[in-house]
Amino acid sequence: MRVLFCTDPLLPRSPDRAFAPEVAAADAAGLAWSCCDFEALVGGDVGAALRRVPASERIEVAIYRGWMMPLAAYDALHAGLLARGLQLVNDPAAHRSAHLLPAALPHLGDDTPATVVLPLAAGLEDSRIAAALAPFGARALIVKDYVKSRKHEWNDACFIRAADDDAEVRRVVGNFLARQGEDLVGGLVFRAYEPLVPLGNDPRSDMPLPREWRRFIADGRPLIESPAWEIADSIAPPEFTELARRVPCRFFSLDLAERAAGGWTAIELGDGQVAGLPPRMDPAQFYRALAAWDPQPLAG
Incomplete structure (x- = not known):
């Protein structure tokens, strides 16, 4: 390797x-x-x-x-x-299955919040967005593109307080599109916001910091995991074994968060090759885990 x-x-x-x-x-x-x-x-x-x-x-x-x-x-x-x-370790198809949220959704299944995808090629007019968001009613939403959110600009370009508030939707989506600019990937993704167990707020952006962990999966099995934030947190998520085995990707990250109402939800997947190490994950432990895994080439 x-x-x-x-x-x-x-x-x-x-x-x-x-x-x-x-x-x-x-x-x-x-x-x-x-x-x-x-x-x-x-x-x-x-x-x-x-x-x-x-x-x-x-x-x-x-x-x-x-x-x-x-x-x-x-x-x-x-x-x-x-x-x-x-x-x-991940061929192009495997890379897409974890890296692009619309491609990951079939593998996440019911383990992730309700999601609507609007491809850029189909148009992102206000009327199309409003029609797509109608099933959410007055629920709060998160907006992102196929790969990234602007969560550190939480109140301006990420969190939508109510899907039926047209002015709020236009404001947040407009900010998101303007700030992503040419870096926008694929189109828009709207996800139902689920209240999560709070640990605090980011002092710079006021982004809520929930109980969230990043787990790296290697050939369908947990490799190493850590809390997503610098805040100490000893309550780790459950295994999500079936979900991990559904993803057609040899090496990926799985972000998990605890709902305020109970239980855990899968926030998103990522190709483990481009997923950042959480601040509390020791790089030495991460690379020792990679060395112990030692993936072998696939035939074909």
């Missing part, structure tokens, strides 16, 4: 300094790693992006740990690595 880190934009022979703790942890765990040029990759030059990735004589699993990228760039990364004898 080899870990693939992004290069530092200012030091192209070295990993990005943002991932320095993970690089040190990979070294300590005895994991081999290489660097890819992220800027070249998203710019469409996969050959230049992988020029410092040595070929493997036999098929070897690669786990990318770096920044999110457009789907076309991920496809190119997968193909470019295969040409060097490296098999990304």
Whole structure:
């Protein structure tokens, strides 16, 4: 197994300094790693992006740990690595199944809040949005795109107090679209807001910090988990074993939160290669867990 880190934009022979703790942890765990040029990759030059990735004589699993990228760039990364004898742990279909919320919804099933998806290609006019939100009645909502929310701008560009408040919907959605700009992925996703067990509020954004955990899943089994926030929290979520086995992805993150009314809900999935480590997760433990997993290549 080899870990693939992004290069530092200012030091192209070295990993990005943002991932320095993970690089040190990979070294300590005895994991081999290489660097890819992220800027070249998203710019469409996969050959230049992988020029410092040595070929493997036999098929070897690669786990990318770096920044999110457009789907076309991920496809190119997968193909470019295969040409060097490296098999990304998640192929393009698996990547999409966890990375894009609409693709993840069939696997999340009833374990996640009610959700409506509006593709950008179909139009995002106010009338279409109002019609899509009608089934929610006066329920509160969260708005995001297929990949990201703006949760740290909670009251301005994320949380909608009532789905039937047209002015509030226009304000929050308008802010979200304007601030996402060209980074908008896919379209809009509206999710029913479920009150969660509160732990506090973010001092900068006033975003509520619920009891939420991030769990990494490897080949259908829990690998490592941690509270999502810096706030200490010892109450871990249940296994969600069936959900973990439903997702057609070898390595993904699963964010779970406790409802105020009781029970836990799945907030979202993510490709484990681009999911950030929670602040209370020790990179050394994460990489020791990866080394112990040691995924083997898949045939075909």
